[in-house]
Amino acid sequence: MTDTFGGTSMHRLIGRIPLARRAARRMRAFLGARAEAPSPEVTTFPQSIPHIAESVAEKGDALRAAIREYCAVHGDPQDPVRVVHLFHQIEAANKLPPGDYIELGVHKGFTLRAIHRFMDQSRSLFALDTFEGFDERDITVEHRLYQNDWHAGNFSPTTEELVGRFVGHGERPANLHIVKGWFPDSFRGLEDRRWRFVHIDFDLYQPVKTALETVWDAVLPGGIVMVHDYGCYGFRARLAVDEFCGAIGVLPIELGDRWGTAVLRKPLATRL
Numbered sequence: 361m362t363d364t365f366g367g368t369s370m371h372r373l374i375g376r377i378p379l380a381r382r383a384a385r386r387m388r389a390f391l392g393a394r395a396e397a398p399s400p401e402v403t404t405f406p407q408s409i410p411h412i413a414e415s416v417a418e419k420g421d422a423l424r425a426a427i428r429e430y431c432a433v434h435g436d437p438q439d440p441v442r443v444v445h446l447f448h449q450i451e452a453a454n455k456l457p458p459g460d461y462i463e464l465g466v467h468k469g470f471t472l473r474a475i476h477r478f479m480d481q482s483r484s485l486f487a488l489d490t491f492e493g494f495d496e497r498d499i500t501v502e503h504r505l506y507q508n509d510w511h512a513g514n515f516s517p518t519t520e521e522l523v524g525r526f527v528g529h530g531e532r533p534a535n536l537h538i539v540k541g542w543f544p545d546s547f548r549g550l551e552d553r554r555w556r557f558v559h560i561d562f563d564l565y566q567p568v569k570t571a572l573e574t575v576w577d578a579v580l581p582g583g584i585v586m587v588h589d590y591g592c593y594g595f596r597a598r599l600a601v602d603e604f605c606g607a608i609g610v611l612p613i614e615l616g617d618r619w620g621t622a623v624l625r626k627p628l629a630t631r632l
Contacts, residue, residue, distance in 0.1 A: 442617040450478040453557035465561035469523040501566040561588040569600035591620015
């Protein structure tokens with residue numbers, strides 16, 4: 361088995377439902393992979409490629425490259441539909457009035473690289489993380505909410521330099537600004553920015569809740585906020601999102617990636 365999207369394990373995954381063999385063949389053809397006989401097990405669903413990828417060569421090339429890159433480094437489960445979700449949401453954000461893009465919770469830059477590939481390159485992308493794993497202040501709150509084994513420093517540490525080179529395929533892009541520190545302290549200096557697109561992947565309740573409260577007012581009308589781990593029951597990101605959404609009167613939409621992502625779109629100004 362391999363850990364790339366075109367590898368043996370993914371061949372089995374995308375071909376397991378006999379009635380969906382056509383979709384599986386199209387995905388394999390899209391990625392240039394060889395077919396393998398489907399298994400009768402049903403442990404995952406095949407994903408047909410978005411039609412825009414077949415109709416617009418430039419968009420298809422970008423999506424194909426992003427899926428391959430993400431799945432080659434992310435490990436199992438590779439969750440390629442998450443990249444498709446990012447593609448569609450960022451495509452929508454790119455059509456908004458001038459504003460920037462931000463990811464809160466970067467780790468090694470797996471999704472940051474996809475965001476950078478899909479975004480309007482005339483704008484800036486900000487990336488905020490401790491780059492040292494969870495902070496004790498957030499872990500303390502998490503332990504009050506439920507029994508868990510999370511601890512300060514969870515997740516392998518990385519550096520701003522490594523992430524910058526990873527996103528830029530060897531050299532940090534000029535429009536990528538990486539900020540190290542605990543949120544919300546790391547947000548200082550960004551208060552006057554307007555955001556087209558926000559991706560929050562802080563995992564834990566307190567930083568997710570704080571992130572939503574910090575950035576929401578500066579999101580452009582029609583702007584998009586994605587919160588990862590909304591469907592992950594090992595964290596309490598769902599609780600943070602639901603509490604925030606209940607307070608502002610905006611309902612989250614849950615997407616179907618492996619760990620679940622909530623999408624909030626900023627309402628347009630009410631027209632009388």
